[in-house]
Amino acid sequence: MDEQELIRAITTEVLRRLGGGAAPAAKIPVGVSARHCHLCPEHVTALFGPGQELTPRAPLYQPGQFAAEQTVTLVGPRGILERVRVLGPTRPRSQVEVALTDAIRLGVRPSISDGSDLTGTAPIVLVGPAGVVHLHEGLILAWRHIHLSPREAEYWGVKHHDVVRVELPGPRGLTLNNVLVRVSPDFIAQMHIDTDEANAAGITCDLEVEIAR
Amino acid sequence: MDEQELIRAITTEVLRRLGGGAAPAAKIPVGVSARHCHLCPEHVTALFGPGQELTPRAPLYQPGQFAAEQTVTLVGPRGILERVRVLGPTRPRSQVEVALTDAIRLGVRPSISDGSDLTGTAPIVLVGPAGVVHLHEGLILAWRHIHLSPREAEYWGVKHHDVVRVELPGPRGLTLNNVLVRVSPDFIAQMHIDTDEANAAGITCDLEVEIAR
Numbered sequence: 401m402d403e404q405e406l407i408r409a410i411t412t413e414v415l416r417r418l419g420g421g422a423a424p425a426a427k428i429p430v431g432v433s434a435r436h437c438h439l440c441p442e443h444v445t446a447l448f449g450p451g452q453e454l455t456p457r458a459p460l461y462q463p464g465q466f467a468a469e470q471t472v473t474l475v476g477p478r479g480i481l482e483r484v485r486v487l488g489p490t491r492p493r494s495q496v497e498v499a500l501t502d503a504i505r506l507g508v509r510p511s512i513s514d515g516s517d518l519t520g521t522a523p524i525v526l527v528g529p530a531g532v533v534h535l536h537e538g539l540i541l542a543w544r545h546i547h548l549s550p551r552e553a554e555y556w557g558v559k560h561h562d563v564v565r566v567e568l569p570g571p572r573g574l575t576l577n578n579v580l581v582r583v584s585p586d587f588i589a590q591m592h593i594d595t596d597e598a599n600a601a602g603i604t605c606d607l608e609v610e611i612a613r
Numbered sequence: 614m615d616e617q618e619l620i621r622a623i624t625t626e627v628l629r630r631l632g633g634g635a636a637p638a639a640k641i642p643v644g645v646s647a648r649h650c651h652l653c654p655e656h657v658t659a660l661f662g663p664g665q666e667l668t669p670r671a672p673l674y675q676p677g678q679f680a681a682e683q684t685v686t687l688v689g690p691r692g693i694l695e696r697v698r699v700l701g702p703t704r705p706r707s708q709v710e711v712a713l714t715d716a717i718r719l720g721v722r723p724s725i726s727d728g729s730d731l732t733g734t735a736p737i738v739l740v741g742p743a744g745v746v747h748l749h750e751g752l753i754l755a756w757r758h759i760h761l762s763p764r765e766a767e768y769w770g771v772k773h774h775d776v777v778r779v780e781l782p783g784p785r786g787l788t789l790n791n792v793l794v795r796v797s798p799d800f801i802a803q804m805h806i807d808t809d810e811a812n813a814a815g816i817t818c819d820l821e822v823e824i825a826r
Contacts, residue, residue, distance in 0.1 A: 500812035501714050512784050512815065541815070544785070567790075571725050572757070574813075575788040577780075599713035600787075600813035602725065602754070 424555030427608035428546060428589045430568075431461055432598040436485045437472060437496040437526065443535075444490060447472060447528025454488035461590050462547060464489070474498070475525040478507025496524050496539045499596040503541065513540040514580055542594055545580040546611070547587035556611050559583065565612040566591060572602035575612070637768030640821035641759060641802045643781075644674055645811040649698045650685060650709040650739065656748075657703060660685060660741025667701040674803050675760060677702070687711070688738040691720025709737050709752045712809040716754065726753040727793055755807055758793040759824070760800035769824050772796065778825040779804060785815035788825070 439447070444454060448470055456466040470486040474496065481502055495515055503510050510522040524539040525532060546564070553559060560583040567575045579591065591609060652660070657667060660683075667681040683699040687709065694715055708728055716723050723735040737752040738745060759777070766772060773796040780788045792804065804822055 499714075500815060501712075501808060504812070541785075571791060572754075573790040575790060577786040577788060578784060594813075595714060596809050596812040599717070599809040600807075602713060 424552045425589055427610060428591050429461070430591045430593065430598075430603065430607045430609055432603075432605070433497060433542060433592050433594050434485070435474075435481060435496075435498040435502050435595070436467075436487050437474075437494065438487055438491045439494045440492060441490045443494045443526070443533050444470075446531045446533050447526060449530035452530070454486060454490060456488060460487065462587060464586070470528070473527040474506060475527055476503075476506025476508045479505045481506060493518060494526075494533070494535055494538050496526070496535065497542045497594070498539065499594040500541055501596050503539075508539060510539045510541050512543050514543045514545065514582070515540065542592065543580050544576055544578070544591070544593045544597060545582050546589070546591045548581060548583050548589050549587055550583055550585060552587075552589045553581065553583040557613075558611065566609050567612060568601040568603055568607070568609065570602055570604075572600065574601050579611075637765045638802055640823060641804050642674070643804045643806065643811075643816065643820045643822055645816070645818070646710065646755060646805050646807050647698070648687075648694060648709075648711040648715050648808070649680075649700050650687075650707065651700055651704045652707045653705060654703045656707045656739070656746050657683075659744045659746050660739060662743035665743070667699060667703060669701060673700070675800060677799070683741070686740040687719060688740055689716075689719025689721045692718045694719060706731060707739075707746070707748055707751050709739070709748065710755045710807070711752065712807040713754055714809050716752075721752060723752045723754050725756050727756045727758065727795070728753065755805065756793050757789055757791070757804070757806045757810060758795050759802070759804045761794060761796050761802050762800050763796055763798060765800075765802045766794065766796040770826075771824060779822050780825060781814040781816055781820070781822065783815055783817075785813065787814050792824075 454468040454470060457469045458467045460466055466488045468486040468488045471483045474481040474484050508522050513521055518538050521537045522539040523536050525534050558564060558581045562581040564579050564581055565575055565577050566579050667683060669679040670682045671680045673679055679701045681699040681701045684696045687694040687697050721735050726734055731751050734750045735752040736749050738747050771777060771794045775794040777792050777794055778788055778790050779792050
């Protein structure tokens with residue numbers, strides 16, 4: 401997170417706590433999610449050793465979320481991906497999010513998911529310094545989505561689980577036609593796309609977008 | 614190339630030679646270009662040895678073009694990409710086309726180009742079994758484009774160097790807003806996108822599209 405993002409994150413968090421939800425902004429910042437995993441407490445122990453906990457390395461834009469110092473190696477039937485960042489805090493179920501380009505390197509074919517139901521999603525092997533976890537399901541391609549607070553959702557005229565369109569500008573400009581809206585008091589406005597989507601559009605890191613009306 | 618594609622390629626080529634340009638089809642097939650390079654004759658010699666020529670391995674969809682048996686390793690300041698396919702026949706200037714995800718692995722930042730002018734494009738090192746070529750310019754991200762014969766261009770109501778929109782369907786559906794039209798009697802209708810674009814849209818290999826009116 402650079403200084404600009406940090407200032408924005410702190411400002412928005414202060415406003416959120418004062419006002420019960422971030423004040424709606426005229427534009428929605430874009431966050432590019434590189435491949436990463438969320439781990440349950442049992443898997444943190446299995447991968448990093450007894451008594452080990454996730455160590456925050458940098459706060460993420462969404463309040464309370466962080467990139468951990470820990471990384472894992474993903475092992476698929478056709479290839480591996482090293483130094484895959486673990487995000488915190490821990491979750492009830494482990495979940496690994498990759499781009500389709502990553503999946504092809506691994507030799508797996510995950511489906512698109514919003515992470516709410518991991519049943520039947522693809523398997524993957526995670527290797528850490530203290531052990532191995534064979535995840536029988538939980539590897540997904542994240543459904544491109546927009547986080548909004550309830551106030552922001554009201555401002556944009558959308559509700560939880562709406563599917564909207566968002567235009568990405570530039571020489572490789574494209575319009576994302578199926579963007580999932582996710583609304584929660586814990587969120588602040590941000591669109592999450594993966595590295596394939598960001599690279600296909602050739603977007604720069606300070607991009608802000610609008611929901612197409 | 615699978616059987617279906619082969620039948621289509623042969624049929625279209627026969628029609629093209631009989632009629633001076635492919636008969637317009639109601640849909641345009643999509644070809645996904647993985648990273649690849651085009652080489653000049655001097656670089657074929659430098660990389661594969663004196664007297665060596667590109668050996669066709671499989672015909673491509675565009676008439677006369679082929680994937681060669683030969684591959685090279687691309688070496689950038691931050692990483693390498695092995696087994697990068699060489700396409701034939703040779704060209705007057707060598708040119709390497711990668712997706713932005715590939716470029717990030719290599720540690721280079723190529724610009725978007727239609728390949729017509731390589732002046733000022735990014736450098737890259739190619740390594741073959743017989744030698745090394747330091748390409749001072751020629752590494753590009755290909756501008757997404759549609760090949761059309763003159764008859765097909767007329768059918769679609771577009772001309773050489775027009776920029777059009779194309780919608781890709783599906784759960785990761787998106788609209789490509791800046792697609793370059795390239796018209797030549799040597800072409801048959803096909804849209805070329807790179808692996809980032811294909812993976813961002815999650816498209817399947819038998820996709821056919823239309824130019825948005």
